[in-house]
Amino acid sequence: xxxxxxxxxxxxxxxxxxxxxxxxxxxxxxxxxxxxxxxxxxxxxxxxxxxxxxxxxxxxxxxxxxxxxxxxxxxxxxxxxxxxxxxxxxxxxxxxxxxxxxxxxxxxxxxxxxxxxxxxxxxxxxxxxxxxxxxxxxxxxxxxxxxxxxxxxxxxxxxxxxxxxxxxxxxxxxxxxxxxxxxxxxxxxxxxxxxxxxxxxxxxxxxxxxxxxxxxxxxxxxxxxxxxxxxxxxxxxxxxx
Numbered sequence: 241x242x243x244x245x246x247x248x249x250x251x252x253x254x255x256x257x258x259x260x261x262x263x264x265x266x267x268x269x270x271x272x273x274x275x276x277x278x279x280x281x282x283x284x285x286x287x288x289x290x291x292x293x294x295x296x297x298x299x300x301x302x303x304x305x306x307x308x309x310x311x312x313x314x315x316x317x318x319x320x321x322x323x324x325x326x327x328x329x330x331x332x333x334x335x336x337x338x339x340x341x342x343x344x345x346x347x348x349x350x351x352x353x354x355x356x357x358x359x360x361x362x363x364x365x366x367x368x369x370x371x372x373x374x375x376x377x378x379x380x381x382x383x384x385x386x387x388x389x390x391x392x393x394x395x396x397x398x399x400x401x402x403x404x405x406x407x408x409x410x411x412x413x414x415x416x417x418x419x420x421x422x423x424x425x426x427x428x429x430x431x432x433x434x435x436x437x438x439x440x441x442x443x444x445x446x447x448x449x450x451x452x453x454x455x456x457x458x459x460x461x462x463x464x465x466x467x468x469x470x471x472x473x474x475x476x477x478x479x480x481x
Contacts, residue, residue, distance in 0.1 A: 268324075289338075305459055310346065323465065353430050353432035353460060357392045390425065394419045417443070426456045
């Protein structure tokens with residue numbers, strides 16, 4: 241848990257914002273003071289995320305129910321720090337370079353799609369930072385791709401395991417972790433799941449199963465990054481993917 245996150249838990253959102261503004265701003269890439277992401281690091285991040293997966297998923301090739309899976313880069317270094325700023329520290333503007341990277345990657349490698357569907361962040365995470373960071377990523381990507389964003393998925397009663405607790409390796413979905421919003425229009429449509437990080441693919445598989453059962457014609461997925469180690473300690477309340 242980051243320093244700013246601990247403040248928010250301990251003194252409440254209004255006081256936390258006041259403290260946050262009083263703290264010195266530093267670049268997520270080079271830690272240079274004065275900006276949250278300097279021009280040089282923004283360029284470097286763009287280069288890192290433009291590299292793409294550079295590899296296949298492995299012998300299991302596909303995540304169950306997911307027709308195509310893409311990610312922009314590895315979950316390490318600057319990419320991880322910028323994602324943490326977005327998903328843990330409440331820096332919503334970090335969605336712009338990350339969502340743009342998603343769109344750029346999908347233009348090159350994606351097999352199309354009629355709508356983007358964000359994998360919903362946990363309710364605790366949304367309450368903590370004030371927004372759903374995966375929805376923000378999808379909105380940026382949607383604007384760049386000219387695709388609508390539909391909040392078709394809702395958290396079910398089964399919940400979602402944390403990244404740190406789930407065993408590595410793709411596996412079929414266990415339990416009903418997600419439900420489909422009855423108001424969403426996905427029947428007969430090809431949709432693209434959007435998320436921040438993929439580890440084993442279990443959460444994407446669960447989401448795909450729910451969407452297909454609700455009538456989606458095809459489900460693909462793209463994430464900002466892939467955690468290849470699958471053992472990273474993630475902030476409490478962040479969903480495993």
